Amino acid sequence: MNELRKDLIHGRWIEVLSESKSPSEYLLETVKRSTETTCVLCQGREKETPKEIASIRRTGTAPNTPGWWVRAIPSFKPLFQVEGNLDRRAVGIYDRMNNIGANEILIESPEHNIKPEDMGLDQMIRVIKLYKDRVGDLSKDLRLRYIFIFKNSIIDPCRESFSHPVSFLIATPVIPKNIKDELDYAKQYYDYKERCIFCDIIREELKVGERIILETRNFLCFCPYASSFPFESWIIPKRHNCDFHAISGEEVEDMGLAIMNILQRLKAVFKTEPPFNYFLHTAPNRVPRRGQWHTLGDDYHWHLEIIPRLIVKSGFELGSGLFIQTTMPEKAAKYLREV
């Protein structure tokens, strides 16, 4: 019998099918791979991109020249723009504001064809340090409410995308809906239990064990009990902290290992590179002022969500918001753990 499971963190129910699909039963979307071996984001073509905002580079090399390991540049087609003011106002009974924010490309390597799971720990650490650096910098802008970092492994026809290894940063003057739901439901739980829901989940998962993929010194990697997508995996720090920017040096290293490890496991389980997204979930900006989140971070816990794009959601799921989970999280975790 299929079962309904409650996703406590988003306040929604998920239907988990009892007949779990195995990895080979997913028809992987044809990944549109570019055949190019160099592009405008490669080392040596720095003059062809918008001017770099930040980089980690060899001592003595100048910005916008070769010598960098990782590099942040403005988006070529930004969804949000830095200049201007919010101009919040009513339009009849409705509300609007300008799209003030930031939209950056975080170039993960000077090499065109390297994959995150193959770039080596030193390089992965630089990528995470660049994430941290950009979050730290943008969190000073009081117009911004949220800084969202994510990776899209595929050439996405709808949005800006590159065959070069990149992550993206989008900073917004509002808190995106999914994050707002997480904050609201985590706060509801905290108000009731006076415990962080994510810390409770970590304890529960460690006790039960069957949804764990990997445990490192500082992180737990697991398939959530009521996830929305098959083989969805979370990487969460064991140490309570609402804010990704407070990650320690040791945690950066450990997180790098965890990301590479999970991506390698996904590749092994699917016997190919499944297309995936990952999303960094952290507390909103301006924590001391966040108003309704008065607990100042006791009720939220940053983490990374890795979502292989194995399926397209059906009309019913998109319309109702009731998602169907086609692979039981315990089975997905078993595949990923034992591969």
Next chain:
Amino acid sequence: MNELRKDLIHGRWIEVLSESKSPSEYLLETVKRSTETTCVLCQGREKETPKEIASIRRTGTAPNTPGWWVRAIPSFKPLFQVEGNLDRRAVGIYDRMNNIGANEILIESPEHNIKPEDMGLDQMIRVIKLYKDRVGDLSKDLRLRYIFIFKNSIIDPCRESFSHPVSFLIATPVIPKNIKDELDYAKQYYDYKERCIFCDIIREELKVGERIILETRNFLCFCPYASSFPFESWIIPKRHNCDFHAISGEEVEDMGLAIMNILQRLKAVFKTEPPFNYFLHTAPNRVPRRGQWHTLGDDYHWHLEIIPRLIVKSGFELGSGLFIQTTMPEKAAKYLREV
């Protein structure tokens, strides 16, 4: 400059791009059309389907024989099942229950190749009456919290789908997330303003006019100010009522005209049949007991949402819940109004 608009009914912000895409700029997904001209849902093959639950048929014809105009049967592959008990319980810190509910196929016509917009008003009225009949019947089952009726015009590889004209009904023991959001935010508005947000929207749209596609005696058809999908259109009754089942005979007829009219307009604007879903949003079951929705329906207003499937949401949109609107609702309404 792009702008952010607040979707008051779902508590989320939408980015509306200033460079609106015109209808011809959408690459319509190739609609997988079956070449078959008859199927198990056609008249004459009643014995090959699960036994009918309800039908509207010629006087003197027996159930499960020819003579019907519309017919409800159980799904061949139900996501929810009628038999059993909910068995709600904790699993560690989590919550689960059984998938008790209903999953029905609402066959819209005995004819295999007819389209909703071409079936004629009499037949469309029967389809809406069948919706009403099924909602009325299932709302007596106290285990069920929500009855969701929707249409999926395309052969959906993920779910049960047919080349025969059908709608689907899924009844669930929980309120699906998107509906719960609507109920919560509509209640929040009602608590603050002591007015139905949907009634306010109807008044605002009638005043402004630029997002209206069509106005009939009983219904308003418009493109919402902060919709998530391009060319998304709503059909909403002018008379306040939370419950679709309370639709009057005159409203049934008028709603049929409105649905056919909007679908014809979409076809004309896109110069082909765009794939679409529509979703009937109504109040949850057991209204007198709904507890947190204590206003007994003053704060909710049933309606139909028509969503052409012109785009696939990007990784950023799915991960953040911040949707990008690629055609300004005012422009979409203009195309649909003037075609």
